[in-house]
Amino acid sequence: MTDIDITQDARPALTAKDFASDQEPKWCPGCGDHAVLQQLKNVMPDLGMPPEEIVFISGIGCSSRLPYYMATYGVHGIHGRALPMASGLKTARPELSVWVATGDGDALSIGGNHFIHTLRRNLDLNVVLFNNEIYGLTKGQYSPTTKLGLRTVTSPNGVIDHPFNTAALTLGSGGTFFARAMDRDGKYLRSVLHRAAQHKGTSLVEIYQNCPIFNNSAFEAFAGQENKDERTLYVEQDMPLVFGKFRQKGIRLDGSTPVVVDLSKGDISENDLWIHNERDIFKANLLARFFDDPLTVENFLPRPFGVFYVEDRMAYEDALTAQIELAQKSGEGTLEELLKGDSAYNIK
Amino acid sequence: MGVYRRFHFFVKQTIFFVMSEPISSTSKHTVTQKSSVSVLFAGDSGDGMQLTGTQFANTVAVYGADLNTFPNFPSEIRAPAGTISGVSGFQLQFGSKPVYTPGARFDVMVAMNAAALKANLKDLHRGGIIIACVEGFDEKNLKLSGYPEGANPLEDETLSNYIVFQIPVLQLTREALRESGLSTKEIDRCKNMFVLGVLYWLYSLPIDVTTEMLNTKFGKNSTIAEANIKAIKAGYFFGDETEMFANLGRFDISPAKQHGTYRRVTGNEACAIGLTAAAMKAGLKLFLGSYPITPATEILQTLAKFKKFGVKTFQAEDEIAGVITSIGAAYGGALAATNTSGPGLALKTEALGLAVILELPLVVINVQRGGPSTGLPTKPEQSDLMMAMYGRHGDAPMPIVSASSPVDCFYATYEAARIAVEHMTPVMCLTDGYLALSSEPWKVETGENLPEIKTGIMPERQADEPPFLPYKRDERHVRPWAIPGTKGLEHRIGGLEKQHETGNVSHDPDNHELMTRLRAEKIEKIAESIPLQKIDNGPEKGEVLVLGWGSSYGAIKTAVENALGQGLSVSHAHLRYLNPFPKNLGELMANFKKVLIPENNNGQLVHLIRDKYLFAPVSFTKVKGLPFNEMEILEKITDIIKEL
Ligand SMILES: Cc1ncc(C[n+]2csc(CCOP(=O)(O)OP(=O)(O)O)c2C)c(N)n1
Ligand code: SF4
Ligand SMILES: [Mg+2]
Numbered sequence: 008m009t010d011i012d013i014t015q016d017a018r019p020a021l022t023a024k025d026f027a028s029d030q031e032p033k034w035c036p037g038c039g040d041h042a043v044l045q046q047l048k049n050v051m052p053d054l055g056m057p058p059e060e061i062v063f064i065s066g067i068g069c070s071s072r073l074p075y076y077m078a079t080y081g082v083h084g085i086h087g088r089a090l091p092m093a094s095g096l097k098t099a100r101p102e103l104s105v106w107v108a109t110g111d112g113d114a115l116s117i118g119g120n121h122f123i124h125t126l127r128r129n130l131d132l133n134v135v136l137f138n139n140e141i142y143g144l145t146k147g148q149y150s151p152t153t154k155l156g157l158r159t160v161t162s163p164n165g166v167i168d169h170p171f172n173t174a175a176l177t178l179g180s181g182g183t184f185f186a187r188a189m190d191r192d193g194k195y196l197r198s199v200l201h202r203a204a205q206h207k208g209t210s211l212v213e214i215y216q217n218c219p220i221f222n223n224s225a226f227e228a229f230a231g232q233e234n235k236d237e238r239t240l241y242v243e244q245d246m247p248l249v250f251g252k253f254r255q256k257g258i259r260l261d262g263s264t265p266v267v268v269d270l271s272k273g274d275i276s277e278n279d280l281w282i283h284n285e286r287d288i289f290k291a292n293l294l295a296r297f298f299d300d301p302l303t304v305e306n307f308l309p310r311p312f313g314v315f316y317v318e319d320r321m322a323y324e325d326a327l328t329a330q331i332e333l334a335q336k337s338g339e340g341t342l343e344e345l346l347k348g349d350s351a352y353n354i355k
Numbered sequence: 356m357g358v359y360r361r362f363h364f365f366v367k368q369t370i371f372f373v374m375s376e377p378i379s380s381t382s383k384h385t386v387t388q389k390s391s392v393s394v395l396f397a398g399d400s401g402d403g404m405q406l407t408g409t410q411f412a413n414t415v416a417v418y419g420a421d422l423n424t425f426p427n428f429p430s431e432i433r434a435p436a437g438t439i440s441g442v443s444g445f446q447l448q449f450g451s452k453p454v455y456t457p458g459a460r461f462d463v464m465v466a467m468n469a470a471a472l473k474a475n476l477k478d479l480h481r482g483g484i485i486i487a488c489v490e491g492f493d494e495k496n497l498k499l500s501g502y503p504e505g506a507n508p509l510e511d512e513t514l515s516n517y518i519v520f521q522i523p524v525l526q527l528t529r530e531a532l533r534e535s536g537l538s539t540k541e542i543d544r545c546k547n548m549f550v551l552g553v554l555y556w557l558y559s560l561p562i563d564v565t566t567e568m569l570n571t572k573f574g575k576n577s578t579i580a581e582a583n584i585k586a587i588k589a590g591y592f593f594g595d596e597t598e599m600f601a602n603l604g605r606f607d608i609s610p611a612k613q614h615g616t617y618r619r620v621t622g623n624e625a626c627a628i629g630l631t632a633a634a635m636k637a638g639l640k641l642f643l644g645s646y647p648i649t650p651a652t653e654i655l656q657t658l659a660k661f662k663k664f665g666v667k668t669f670q671a672e673d674e675i676a677g678v679i680t681s682i683g684a685a686y687g688g689a690l691a692a693t694n695t696s697g698p699g700l701a702l703k704t705e706a707l708g709l710a711v712i713l714e715l716p717l718v719v720i721n722v723q724r725g726g727p728s729t730g731l732p733t734k735p736e737q738s739d740l741m742m743a744m745y746g747r748h749g750d751a752p753m754p755i756v757s758a759s760s761p762v763d764c765f766y767a768t769y770e771a772a773r774i775a776v777e778h779m780t781p782v783m784c785l786t787d788g789y790l791a792l793s794s795e796p797w798k799v800e801t802g803e804n805l806p807e808i809k810t811g812i813m814p815e816r817q818a819d820e821p822p823f824l825p826y827k828r829d830e831r832h833v834r835p836w837a838i839p840g841t842k843g844l845e846h847r848i849g850g851l852e853k854q855h856e857t858g859n860v861s862h863d864p865d866n867h868e869l870m871t872r873l874r875a876e877k878i879e880k881i882a883e884s885i886p887l888q889k890i891d892n893g894p895e896k897g898e899v900l901v902l903g904w905g906s907s908y909g910a911i912k913t914a915v916e917n918a919l920g921q922g923l924s925v926s927h928a929h930l931r932y933l934n935p936f937p938k939n940l941g942e943l944m945a946n947f948k949k950v951l952i953p954e955n956n957n958g959q960l961v962h963l964i965r966d967k968y969l970f971a972p973v974s975f976t977k978v979k980g981l982p983f984n985e986m987e988i989l990e991k992i993t994d995i996i997k998e999l
Contacts, residue, residue: 028847030847030859030860057842058845059839059840059841059842059843059844059845060839060840062686062687062839063847064683067850074847074849075849075860077847079845080686080846080847081846081847081848081849082683082686082713082847082848083847083848083849083850083851084679084682084849085679085705085706085709085850088675088676088679088706091644091671091672091676091679091680091683092679092683092686093683094669094676094680094683095644095669095679095680095681095682095683095684095687095691096683096686096687097683098642098667098680098684099642099667099683099684099687099688099689099691100684100687100689100839102840103687120673120676121672121675121676124671124672124676327667330662331662331665331667333662334662334663335662335663335665339663339664339665340661340663340664340665341802342632342635342802343801344663344664345628345635345661345664346628346799346801346802347616347618347799348618348620348628348799350413350618350619351616351617351618352416352616352617352618353614353615353616353617354417354419354610354612354613354614354615354616354617355614
């Protein structure tokens with residue numbers, strides 16, 4: 008989304024309800040998709056745009072059903088192609104607010120090529136990646152984010168494909184915005200989505216979304232109530248990286264190596280810690296590498312959430328518009344000019 | 356000879372331009388009038404043959420002759436110099452009467468080296484003229500081109516059936532440019548201009564189109580421009596002075612074209628212009644999502660330069676993204692198009708099914724090349740007709756139009772866009788590698804002349820109006836185009852089957868059957884709005900109808916003209932619309948004893964015709980990566996008539 012622009016429309020202020028379509032969501036009860044849908048509806052009024060100027064584009068998967076439930080414009084496309092569909096729309100119509108709902112299979116497997124290229128192009132899109140580490144719609148096959156060793160219907164002996172690290176992939180592709188949130192963190196998710204909407208460029212929000220049917224508790228190791236405080240890290244701009252139930256732990260940079268330090272002893276204070284700076288690509292790259300599985304790694308680093316990285320870079324569609332405006336400096340070409348071309352000759 | 360005609364008067368190395376005077380009065384040579392001639396410029400890829408041919412073509416065009424050109428270059432960008440695979444050719448036919456092909460065979464061949472001669476000799480008319488650059492036949496070149504040790508076609512009997520002019524082009528160019536201040540390497544690069552000068556002299560053509568181009572390109576009075584111009588003049592002067600051409604004399608071809616403003620376009624350029632014109636006429640913005648592929652790329656390249664006309668091009672990461680970005684743009688209300696060739700079309704098939712079910716306008720230009728797989732990337736073929744017709748999963752009908760000449764690529768593309776927008780459907784526009792790169796003069800079209808294109812874009816809906824139904828169809832089964840930004844029309848569509856009228860997801864069996872039928876009928880109903888099939892040439896009734904489609908137009912046209920001249924009962928009809936067929940096609944064919952279908956494929960249109968009209972046309976196929984020539988078709992017509 009671009010600048011927050013309240014239209015001259017004299018319509019009453021919109022609420023989340025105004026963005027609910029007449030279709031009942033068909034997701035399983037308890038599916039994380041419900042919660043994400045709710046937060047998307049909540050964040051819509053913040054855009055200050057009327058529903059007709061908002062479009063939701065998706066691919067195929069459980070999560071890709073989302074456009075049907077939004078009272079905006081929407082296209083439920085084909086598997087893996089949500090990003091190019093959104094890119095074409097945004098290029099043709101830069102003034103629209105274009106959102107993408109995509110799954111880990113949709114975005115990172117069949118659509119993997121589009122994923123990296125969309126990120127480097129940096130169109131002003133808001134991409135919501137529902138990562139449930141599984142193929143939900145096709146009933147439980149492993150995806151490119153499924154953890155090693157997981158037994159699924161297509162990996163009865165355990166997954167041997169090394170999983171993608173979405174954050175690292177996004178940054179490596181030249182993405183200008185990466186944030187991570189969890190389906191169950193309602194308010195926090197909403198604030199992250201709000202930040203994504205404000206970013207001018209492709210905002211990639213990875214949402215850890217639970218699929219209770221085919222990959223229940225995929226994120227439980229660090230997101231479950233009993234583990235969450237000690238195994239997750241919520242980053243905030245200009246603040247030290249502190250976590251733990253009593254904010255007793257921090258991350259300090261030892262050269263370029265992040266280490267967990269104990270703040271309770273008193274010899275290390277918050278001033279010694281890594282201060283989060285979402286404008287720092289080097290730090291963002293390190294943060295992206297906080298990807299340990301607490302169940303298999305000793306001295307694991309906590310899993311970060313929040314906005315990792317933001318970069319101001321001209322959006323693709325704006326660069327294109329600028330080129331067109333330059334070409335039209337002395338007026339738009341007419342149909343007759345087009346038909347005549349610049350190498351016409353007369354036969355007298 | 357046209358009044359417009361300039362001629363050149365030489366006194367030693369100086370040229371005077373004298374307007375409107377007959378050229379014959381200045382020359383000691385005889386001038387023979389010709390109605391048409393086909394010339395091939397052939398040399399190594401490094402010899403600048405494309406530029407030479409293009410310049411000759413531009414001159415001939417401005418002079419007012421009709422013409423048709425075809426470049427033939429190696430598929431490797433840097434093929435080994437001097438070898439057969441490195442030969443680059445530019446063929447053109449020009450004449451004082453309409454010219455439909457670059458010529459089945461050429462009358463004149465410029466051979467800059469031995470490989471060029473060897474690769475092309477078989478297509479030179481017996482008795483044809485060879486202008487050979489002697490230095491290109493040295494030991495090294497002879498060896499590289501595969502002539503046996505000690506053999507030299509310029510010295511043995513190989514060329515005894517032809518008129519051969521051996522010119523030491525390199526030596527003469529070096530002499531002419533000795534004082535140009537250029538390095539030997541740079542001087543040697545001007546040798547093609549020397550040859551061009553000889554050809555201009557031989558065909559009594561003015562040199563100023565090329566000198567103007569050189570001055571514009573390199574800057575007036577620049578060393579490079581001056582040297583090139585000097586080389587042309589040297590060639591021209593050589594023609595006039597040498598005794599070599601004393602017996603042959605010069606040729607003249609009177610202008611064919613009527614007065615007016617013309618431009619020369621290739622098929623690919625014409626497609627780009629056609630798309631843009633359609634968008635402007637419809638009041639839409641053009642969006643092209645594309646991925647480079649031979650021989651379709653120039654459409655993207657041309658459109659990328661059309662920013663002045665508000666055109667947006669998107670070079671995608673692959674053909675899938677190429678078509679999908681276009682579908683996104685179409686949803687957003689653009690005139691959306693994608694262009695590709697065989698392998699790319701294969702990648703787009705899933706998305707085309709989506710476009711069919713979304714019922715959004717989309718133009719797909721497929722510039723056919725030899726297949727399957729990478730096949731013959733630089734060679735034309737007409738073998739994607741079945742793919743265009745049936746190449747999608749599910750019942751997913753799509754209209755197909757095809758172009759029959761470089762200029763016709765404009766009209767075919769424009770028509771594809773009109774059908775797409777007015778009938779809310781993806782449309783396949785088939786051209787091929789031959790049309791894509793060939794060029795011919797085009798009398799500049801006016802916007803007024805072009806058919807209107809009416810969009811079905813829906814206006815805003817007020818809250819008290821009945822709910823918007825995105826799949827409510829009109830009498831042609833066409834649904835409305837509701838574009839984002841329009842208040843009150845918010846709707847969600849997708850690849851899942853939709854309920855009739857509401858467009859909501861529906862798995863109802865009867866609804867699916869209904870929607871499948873409606874989508875098919877929608878395409879069939881297009882036959883109501885397209886023109887009836889016409890006979891292009893020949894009587895309405897007779898013995899043989901040659902039914903063609905695509906780039907074989909010129910060859911069939913010329914063959915049928917010849918056959919009619921011989922008193923044979925033959926007619927020619929050429930299909931623009933391949934799906935749906937024009938309503939009267941069945942009746943039209945029934946007026947002939949035999950229907951002959953020549954195709955550059957293994958017999959694909961024959962299948963469609965047999966399937967629909969339940970009779971057996973005569974199939975005539977050529978799958979060599981080469982277009983038909985008129986002689987092959989004429990022979991076939993004669994054979995069929997003999998058998999009747
Ligand atoms: C071309 C194609 N291949 C395969 C499928 C089958 N398919 C549909 S959704 C899907 C995976 C969905 O996984 P994900 O994107 O993670 O979405 P989720 O259901 O988990 O939300 C697959 C393999 C398809 N629809 N189209
Ligand atoms: S299968 Fe999983 S992801 Fe799909 S709707 Fe059910 S719970 Fe959600
Ligand atoms: Mg998934």
